[in-house]
Amino acid sequence: MMNMGSAWTKSKALPCLLFLFTVFSLNLAAAPWDDKDPAEVEAILDQKFAEGKYSSKGADTCLMCHRKSTKVMALFDGVHGNVNIKGSPMAELQCEACHGPLGKHNRGGKEPMITFGINSPVPTQKQNSVCMSCHNDDQRMVWSGNHHDNADVSCASCHSVHTGHDPISDRKTEVEVCTSCHTQQKADIHKRSSHPLKWQQMVCSDCHNPHGSLSDSSLKQMSVNENCYSCHAEKRGPKLWEHSPVTDNCANCHNPHGSVNEAMLISKPPQLCQSCHASDGHASNPVFANQKNAFNAGQSCMNCHSQVHGSNHPSGKLLQR
Ligand code: HEC
Ligand code: HEC
Ligand code: HEC
Ligand code: HEC
Ligand code: HEC
Ligand code: HEC
Ligand code: HEC
Ligand code: HEC
Ligand code: HEC
Ligand code: HEC
Structure with missing residues (x-):
């Protein structure tokens, strides 16, 4: 295929950056086929793939109409727009590797291309199969x-x-993207005690x-405990008690x-x-006669049962030492 417009893409990189900070991953623009029946859109796309009418000039064809969009052009700031990366779309079918064959789309842009994100009428599975093909x-x-x-949830919703900067692939912004959907976790990580997620010292994908x-x-380890031990190794047993x-x-x-x-x-x-643990019986024990507050004050039960994670002391059966 032909030359990519990399020289003039670079000159646009700066204004793009500012723009992208506000855009995030949401595709707010609407394609003219967004309102069409999804089944109809899918049928047209299948037909286009069967006919295989790709453009003869690849990206240059698309850019005749789409180069005015800073968002479109920002593709060239990332790996997918880089001809020099082995297996990159740009080294192959270019834009059509993801958006499907041009077909009659260039006649006014009305014939659907594959579009991505939650607003797209293209079924999520089909969107994702594009990405999964590589x-x-x-x-x-x-x-x-x-x-x-x-x-x-599509690949493109994360x-x-x-863009040259995918917010979810950056540890500084990942948590923000995940918690845009996971509002319970968003609330939790801002509570009094939490893993240091709100300071980006840790990210959701660490676990x-x-x-x-x-x-x-979907933990990275086989179980909750294996997950915790991967950083809190000292909690791993076996313990005597x-x-x-x-x-x-x-x-x-x-x-x-x-x-x-x-x-x-x-x-x-x-x-x-x-x-x-039922508390009755325990409190009336003579041992506690002079320590009435031990149950409620400060460390509560741990005033005495301090080894709540288990004990290695020969007489630590009651987790007291
Ligand atoms: C003759 C002009 C023309 C050409 C060539 C063209 N398009 Fe389009 N395209 C349009 C118009 C017009 C629209 C609808 C308005 C819009 O959203 O920009 C559109 C919409 C789109 C959309 C949906 C945009 C959205 O808002 O969601 C995608 C994706 C797209 N085109 C991809 C391509 C690709 C990939 C190529 C090259 C294979 C291409 N187009 C070639 C004119 C063109
Ligand atoms: C790696 C797959 C991939 C390639 C290659 C690709 N696109 Fe896209 N395109 C997407 C995805 C995904 C979106 C949805 C927005 C996003 O995630 O950035 C999108 C969005 C668009 C849009 C809508 C933009 C808007 O304003 O919302 C247009 C138009 C478009 N692409 C055109 C192109 C053109 C032209 C090329 C080639 C120069 C191209 N795309 C190459 C995956 C791709
Ligand atoms: C034609 C093949 C192809 C398609 C289609 C494709 N990718 Fe990629 N993608 C690549 C290559 C090649 C790399 C670079 C891999 C590397 O550097 O090891 C890459 C890298 C990535 C990365 C890592 C980004 C980075 O900056 O290192 C992400 C995330 C990604 N792709 C997501 C997607 C998504 C989402 C889609 C679908 C919208 C998609 N890809 C479609 C080939 C493809
Ligand atoms: C829930 C959000 C989310 C979804 C959905 C998602 N990803 Fe990712 N992806 C991430 C995060 C976070 C990272 C960086 C951390 C990591 O690698 O685990 C990442 C990293 C990547 C990378 C680069 C590192 C690697 O794993 O190779 C590629 C490529 C990628 N994703 C492709 C995809 C594709 C393809 C899909 C759809 C099938 C997809 N992702 C769906 C969140 C997501
Ligand atoms: C576009 C919205 C969206 C984004 C962004 C997103 N998720 Fe999700 N996630 C969902 C939905 C929807 C479900 C399934 C419903 C549910 O269980 O809450 C889900 C489920 C999950 C589950 C499994 C829940 C269970 O029931 O066991 C985990 C874990 C998870 N997401 C983690 C993440 C992480 C980590 C990220 C960021 C890397 C992320 N999600 C980003 C929408 C999203
Ligand atoms: C320190 C490890 C760790 C980190 C960091 C972490 N999670 Fe989790 N997450 C877990 C564990 C463990 C579970 C399972 C809890 C259970 O089984 O009760 C879980 C469960 C979930 C679930 C399922 C719903 C639930 O509460 O059971 C979702 C959704 C989820 N996490 C999202 C996220 C998101 C979003 C982030 C980033 C803001 C994140 N997690 C960060 C360990 C972690
Ligand atoms: C029976 C309840 C209980 C269970 C189950 C439990 N913990 Fe704890 N954990 C506590 C209490 C109570 C504290 C705070 C009191 C203290 O130990 O000083 C605590 C504190 C901690 C602390 C911070 C203080 C310290 O000891 O380092 C870490 C880390 C911790 N737990 C990790 C874990 C891990 C990992 C697991 C699973 C192997 C686990 N906990 C299971 C009750 C529990
Ligand atoms: C990726 C590493 C990592 C994993 C996995 C992890 N933690 Fe932690 N945990 C930390 C770090 C780092 C701190 C210290 C935070 C600080 O000092 O502010 C911490 C602190 C804690 C604390 C003390 C919090 C406080 O307010 O005193 C508890 C309790 C804890 N973790 C429990 C767990 C449990 C339970 C799991 C498994 C579900 C787990 N951790 C998994 C890294 C991890
Ligand atoms: C002042 C120290 C002290 C405090 C505070 C304390 N315990 Fe105990 N606990 C003991 C002693 C000593 C024993 C052994 C004597 C006995 O069997 O009554 C014991 C025994 C136990 C046992 C095993 C025997 C049984 O009764 O089943 C459990 C379980 C227990 N405690 C739980 C708790 C819980 C839960 C709390 C907080 C509500 C607590 N303890 C607070 C000192 C304490
Ligand atoms: C999820 C339920 C659960 C919670 C919460 C829990 N325990 Fe236990 N605990 C148990 C079980 C089950 C045993 C084993 C009982 C046995 O072997 O007879 C046990 C045993 C004990 C024992 C040793 C008793 C004996 O007879 O060997 C002590 C002491 C104890 N727990 C204290 C605590 C304290 C203090 C807390 C709060 C920090 C706590 N437990 C929270 C379930 C729990």
């Missing part, structure tokens, strides 16, 4: 059938490709694989995203402990 690798081995796939995994909640809810699931007591209670506890001790 990205079906280890990282997305279990994409199919994962929570996001099942909920019709990723922007017409989750956004492309899906074999564990519940285990506390069974700890070995069972750290989330029995902690909310990994954050909480109003200290140490991200799902509720405050003694209530937390009493949700499993």
Whole structure:
């Protein structure tokens, strides 16, 4: 194919940057076929693929009409617009590698192309299959059938490709994109005690694989506890005296995203402990005669049972040492 307009794309890079900061991944512009029946759009697209009428001049054809859009041109700031990257769309079918064959679209732009994002009438599975045609690798081995796939979240609702800076691929902005949909987690990470997500010292994808995994909640590890041990290795057993809810699931007591209670506890001790342990009998024990406040003050139950994660002390059966 032909030369890409890389010289004059670069000169547009700066104004684009400012523009992109406000655009994020949302595709707000409407295509003329957005209002069409999705089934009709799909049929036309299938027909176009069957006929295989790609443009003879690739991107140059498209840019005859689309070069005025700073958003379109920003493609050349990223990997997908770089002819020199092996396997990049630009090294092959160019724009049509993603948007499908031109067909009769150049007659006034009315015939549909493949468009992306939540407003597109093109079914999510079809949108995603475009991306997966090049990205079906280890990282997305279990994409199919994962929570996001099942909920019709498209690749393009997280990723922007017409940009040199994809906000979700940047640790400084990832959390912002994830929490634009996950409002519960957004609230949690701003609570009194939380993992340092609000300062971008940690990101959602430190714990989750956004492309899906074999564990519940798409964790990078096989279980909640394996996830926690990957950073809190000192909590991994075996201990001489285990506390069974700890070995069972750290989330029995902690909310990994954050909480109003200290140490991200799902509720405050003694209530937390009493949700499993009946308190009657214990308080009337003569041992506590002079320590009436021990149950409520400061460390509460942990005043005495300080080894709540388990004990390695020979006489630590009651998690007191
Ligand atoms: C003769 C002019 C012309 C050519 C050539 C052309 N288009 Fe378009 N295209 C249009 C018009 C007009 C629209 C509808 C108005 C708009 O959204 O810009 C449109 C819309 C689109 C849209 C939807 C935009 C949106 O707002 O969601 C995409 C995607 C698109 N074109 C891709 C392409 C690609 C890829 C090529 C090259 C293979 C191409 N076009 C070639 C005129 C053209
Ligand atoms: C890697 C796949 C890919 C390639 C290659 C690609 N696009 Fe896109 N295009 C997208 C996605 C995804 C969107 C939705 C917005 C976004 O994610 O940035 C989009 C959006 C658009 C839009 C709508 C922009 C708007 O204003 O909302 C137009 C027009 C368009 N592309 C034209 C082109 C043209 C012309 C080319 C070639 C120069 C091209 N695209 C190459 C994937 C691609
Ligand atoms: C024609 C093949 C092709 C298609 C289609 C394609 N990509 Fe890519 N993509 C690539 C290549 C090649 C790279 C660069 C890989 C590398 O550097 O190792 C890449 C890199 C990426 C990256 C990493 C970005 C970066 O800056 O390193 C993301 C995210 C991505 N693609 C998302 C998408 C999405 C979303 C779509 C669909 C809208 C898509 N791709 C469609 C070939 C493709
Ligand atoms: C829920 C948001 C989300 C969705 C949906 C999503 N991604 Fe990603 N993607 C991310 C995040 C976050 C990263 C960076 C962190 C990482 O690599 O895990 C990333 C990284 C990537 C990368 C570069 C690193 C790598 O994993 O190879 C590619 C390529 C990519 N995504 C492609 C895709 C494709 C293709 C789809 C659709 C099948 C998709 N993504 C759907 C969030 C998402
Ligand atoms: C420290 C690790 C960690 C981080 C960081 C993290 N998560 Fe989680 N997330 C988990 C664990 C563990 C679970 C499973 C909790 C359970 O089973 O009760 C989970 C569950 C979820 C769920 C399922 C709903 C639920 O509450 O059970 C969603 C949605 C989610 N996380 C989104 C996010 C988002 C968005 C971010 C970034 C703001 C994020 N997570 C950051 C560990 C983490
Ligand atoms: C476009 C909206 C959107 C974005 C952006 C998004 N998600 Fe989701 N996510 C969803 C939907 C919808 C579901 C499925 C419904 C549900 O379980 O909440 C989901 C489900 C999940 C689940 C599984 C929940 C469960 O029930 O076990 C996790 C974990 C998750 N997302 C993490 C992330 C992470 C991490 C990011 C950023 C990298 C992210 N999401 C970005 C919409 C989104
Ligand atoms: C990617 C690494 C990482 C993973 C995985 C991780 N943590 Fe953390 N955790 C940290 C860091 C870093 C801190 C320290 C935060 C600080 O000092 O502000 C922390 C702090 C904590 C704290 C103390 C918070 C406070 O307010 O005192 C608790 C409780 C905690 N993590 C529980 C968990 C649980 C439960 C899991 C598994 C669901 C987990 N962590 C998974 C890195 C991680
Ligand atoms: C039975 C409830 C319970 C379970 C289950 C639990 N924790 Fe805790 N955790 C606590 C309490 C209570 C505190 C705060 C009191 C203290 O230890 O000083 C705490 C504090 C922490 C802290 C911060 C202080 C410290 O000890 O470093 C981390 C980190 C932590 N837990 C990690 C984990 C991990 C990882 C798991 C799973 C292996 C887990 N917790 C399971 C109750 C629990
Ligand atoms: C999710 C339920 C659950 C929660 C919450 C919980 N525990 Fe436990 N705890 C257990 C179970 C189950 C055992 C094992 C009982 C047994 O072996 O008879 C246990 C054992 C103990 C033991 C040792 C008792 C013995 O006879 O060996 C102590 C002490 C203890 N827990 C204290 C606490 C404290 C303090 C808290 C609050 C920080 C707490 N537990 C929260 C379920 C829980
Ligand atoms: C002042 C110290 C102290 C405080 C505070 C305390 N305990 Fe104990 N706990 C003990 C001692 C000593 C024993 C062993 C004597 C006995 O069996 O009564 C014990 C025994 C236990 C046992 C095992 C025996 C049984 O009764 O089943 C559990 C479970 C337990 N405590 C839970 C808790 C919980 C939950 C709290 C907070 C509501 C708490 N403890 C507060 C000192 C304390």
